[in-house]
Amino acid sequence: MPMGQTLFDKYGGVPAVTAIVRDFYKRVMKRPNLRRYFIDVKMEDLILHQIAFVSMAMGKASANYAGRSMSDAHAGLRITAASFDLAVDLLKDALVAAEVEPEDVDTIVQTVNKLKGQIVGQ
Numbered sequence: 769m770p771m772g773q774t775l776f777d778k779y780g781g782v783p784a785v786t787a788i789v790r791d792f793y794k795r796v797m798k799r800p801n802l803r804r805y806f807i808d809v810k811m812e813d814l815i816l817h818q819i820a821f822v823s824m825a826m827g828k829a830s831a832n833y834a835g836r837s838m839s840d841a842h843a844g845l846r847i848t849a850a851s852f853d854l855a856v857d858l859l860k861d862a863l864v865a866a867e868v869e870p871e872d873v874d875t876i877v878q879t880v881n882k883l884k885g886q887i888v889g890q
């Protein structure tokens with residue numbers, strides 16, 4: 769991968785990532801265990817959430833995201849480790865379905881897992 773290029777760029781930027789976000793969103797909403805966290809969240813914010821999740825995972829959002837810290841953003845939500853792991857599994861499924869190379873899927877999963885401590889149990 770050329771220097772400075774993120775996985776976000778490698779896989780075609782916004783259009784490709786939008787498709788992954790849509791697929792990931794559908795997978796998340798099929799799971800009552802994950803859907804329950806978003807019951808009071810507006811549809812628009814929810815979509816923004818999935819975009820943030822996927823973009824950050826693909827190396828994009830840390831440069832673009834200027835919102836609350838991950839622990840502040842998830843404060844009071846009491847997201848369990850099992851829920852977090854399920855969300856990551858579904859992200860993985862969406863990436864595989866989008867034909868992201870296995871090596872890159874692993875990198876993305878590792879990136880997301882680094883945030884686990886800031887998101888779980890807040």
Ligand code: HEM
Nearest residue numbers: 802805809813820821824835836841847851852855880883
């Ligand atoms: C690495 C994984 C994740 C990332 C990068 C991420 C990112 C974000 C961001 C950027 C926000 C918005 C912060 C703001 O308001 O400024 C947010 C809020 C939120 N996140 Fe996550 N999130 C992750 C994992 C999860 C998981 C696993 C769940 C639940 C299963 C979850 C549920 C929520 C909810 C319910 C909100 C509040 C939305 C609202 O009230 O507007 N997040 N997250």
